[in-house]
Amino acid sequence: MEIQFTCDNCQSSVEVFPSLNASEINCSVCHHTQEVKFSNDHLDGNLIDCPSCGRKDFYKQKDFNRKLGVALFIIAAIASIWTYGISLIVLWLLDLFLFSKIGNVAICYKCNTNFRDVKNMSKIPGFDHEMNDRIVYSDHDFEGKPLEH
Ligand SMILES: [Zn+2]
Numbered sequence: 378m379e380i381q382f383t384c385d386n387c388q389s390s391v392e393v394f395p396s397l398n399a400s401e402i403n404c405s406v407c408h409h410t411q412e413v414k415f416s417n418d419h420l421d422g423n424l425i426d427c428p429s430c431g432r433k434d435f436y437k438q439k440d441f442n443r444k445l446g447v448a449l450f451i452i453a454a455i456a457s458i459w460t461y462g463i464s465l466i467v468l469w470l471l472d473l474f475l476f477s478k479i480g481n482v483a484i485c486y487k488c489n490t491n492f493r494d495v496k497n498m499s500k501i502p503g504f505d506h507e508m509n510d511r512i513v514y515s516d517h518d519f520e521g522k523p524l525e526h
């Protein structure tokens with residue numbers, strides 16, 4: 378499992394691999410340290426609790442670069458004026474192709490830590506607005522039991 382923390386202090390991303398010896402991580406940009414707690418689950422690649430905030434509520438999403446997607450769309454849209462829309466079809470096909478190749482990333486609702494190469498990814502649900510609002514704005518803890526719809 379590969380974990381990408383967000384520095385509390387400067388919002389830079391700090392990438393680490395789980396290790397039982399590590400009790401804190403160090404931001405390479407501002408040298409701020411923050412506590413983390415790894416367990417054997419993390420070493421095995423299973424995401425049960427968040428090593429940063431201890432919560433159990435995560436969602437998964439496709440691990441693609443949004444900015445790149447938007448840039449490609451704008452280029453294709455402009456090019457479609459000269460290509461009679463063919464560039465948009467090409468982009469759509471490219472999108473289908475890329476989408477099937479791209480893996481998932483799991484994200485902690487509470488602290489936005491990102492997790493890649495998660496073994497139990499199939500058990501992690503997609504993003505839920507209601508859960509997000511309740512966790513972020515009223516600090517609710519779902520304790521790993523997602524809302525049923
Ligand atoms: Zn920092």
Ligand SMILES: [Zn+2]
Nearest residue numbers: 427430485488
């Ligand atoms: Zn967290």
